Amino acid sequence: MELLKRLETYAAERPEHIAIWMDDVTLTYETLWQHVQKESEMLPTNMAYQNVMLTHTQTASFIVAYLAVLVRQGVPCVLGPQWSTEQRDALIKLHRVPYVWGDEGLRSTSYEPSHKAPTIPHLLHIGFTSGTTGLPKGFMRDLPSWIASFKVNDTLLDASTQTYMALGPYAHSLTLYVMIYALWHGKTFIGQDRYHMAKGLSYIAELQQTCALFLVPTMVYDGIHLGQHSQWVRHIFISGDKLSSSRHIQLKTVFPESKIDEFFGTSEASFISVNRNQTAPLDSVGRLFPNVTVTLREQDDAGIGQLFVKSPMTFSGYLGEDAIDEWIATGDFARIEKDVLYLQGRVQDRLIIGGKNVYPAVIEQHLKQWPEIVDAVIVRRPHDKLGELAIALYIGPEQLDVQAVRNWLLSRVSRYEIPSKFIRVASLPYTASGKVSRKMAQTCYERGDFQ
Known part of the structure; x- marks a missing residue:
């Protein structure tokens, strides 16, 4: 060899x-x-x-x-x-x-x-x-x-x-x-x-x-x-x-x-x-x-x-x-x-909100550009009318101006891609390769760890 x-x-x-x-x-x-x-x-x-x-x-x-x-x-x-x-x-x-x-x-x-x-x-x-x-x-x-x-x-x-x-x-x-x-x-x-x-x-x-x-x-x-x-x-x-x-x-x-x-x-x-x-x-x-x-x-x-x-x-x-x-x-x-x-x-992360395809990674890329957000991940929540909603979990300041973030996102993504809720967390779960583990974050969210 x-x-x-x-x-x-x-x-x-x-x-x-x-x-x-x-x-x-x-x-x-x-x-x-x-x-x-x-x-x-x-x-x-x-x-x-x-x-x-x-x-x-x-x-x-x-x-x-x-x-x-x-x-x-x-x-x-x-x-x-x-x-x-x-x-x-x-x-x-x-x-x-x-x-x-x-x-x-x-x-x-x-x-x-x-x-x-x-x-x-x-x-x-x-x-x-x-x-x-x-x-x-x-x-x-x-x-x-x-x-x-x-x-x-x-x-x-x-x-x-x-x-x-x-x-x-x-x-x-x-x-x-x-x-x-x-x-x-x-x-x-x-x-x-x-x-x-x-x-x-x-x-x-x-x-x-x-x-x-x-x-x-x-x-x-x-x-x-x-x-x-x-x-x-x-x-x-x-x-x-x-x-x-x-x-x-x-x-x-x-x-x-x-x-x-x-x-x-x-x-x-x-x-x-x-x-x-x-x-x-x-x-x-x-x-x-x-x-x-x-x-x-x-x-x-x-x-x-x-x-x-x-x-x-x-x-x-x-x-x-x-x-x-x-x-x-x-x-x-x-x-x-x-x-x-x-x-x-x-592929497995795609959300369908109101019949529209939503890709969490795209939203996350924009969120991470906001100066006060250290890291972020999008998780899903079921919704009777829209099918699903996007929820943003983020590491950052307690007094984040969420409305300012939403207004800023409007010029970058479609309205239906903007997270319906922002939840501040002390930390996020990571994989061995340094990526946020979306699966673990979803599990923690569903379990109520981030409320």
Whole structure:
């Protein structure tokens, strides 16, 4: 595998260069490769083509195990430590996983290894969805698809950048991507087992090397309010919800030397579009990448349809399910003007108010531009006459001038899209990727937590 060949080369040519920096643990390329070789030699001889579930609590131990499994031609299954024993056991049973590797070492399960060669060549690993709506689904990622993503990233990133930092858990798609991306190019990956933005920035200052930060929106908020300026941060990539214009300005104030790119993509489709330094329209998610083809199905009169994506960066399908179509459904409603992509919201989130389609994400984008609103989410409430109503939950001042907000929204959305009620909340539930969890917010609202 080309990734392993590169690591072996870096270990020989730049042995003292730091490969992984995780709080108190640093691994040079030479040390990393030595650990990988040692661990791989201790693995069973029948490891080829076998799924190995990785559950380490320490990222440094995880990456050694991940690479050691690849050396023996096995398939790392990146589950992480956050799942309960019941969830792990259910996944092991569902997919008949023969090996589990965690802090206590490698152990065999009751399932016999299968020696059938995989139908997907160059399989890199199996990741898992968040599991918020049931048992996590395993999605397969091959190396060529990530190499295609690396090439797209390379067009945006200055080649002289020496370090890449992602502070989320290693089982999160963005963090794992950045880690492998750094190793692919022989750079230094900086991460954390316990998220602490200030410490992460202090590591960059200590290294005194140019750095690219890969963040989710909640980390952006932390970085802004920390106010810790860094001359070494030259590029910030943001994956998740869009930044408001005001939030973008605040981030630029803290990191004045940095370019800021906002990605739109999914774990299955990888990168789809990018807004470079907010040069694309504010209400868009940027311009489509040149190697991405999109189509909108079941379009309405406004040109809004369900978004499907095709590119060399997409995943290889879900574990245990039939082969996927070349077109990947993102689960979003969208419209396209030239090469600019405008998201209207998730398919399951659409409201129908008085027979009209209402897309909560559009309303939320506008609400977040109001200076006093820190964050907001739209939830639904049944209504006898109109079918549904939009309710705005927001973090902000207790004395928000709701009528002023409504008047301001009238020039931006239709009257039936304006929330019928605004409810101030102390906090909102977030997903691991830094997005507000609409499902959890809806549950909390229905339960009366926000009254």
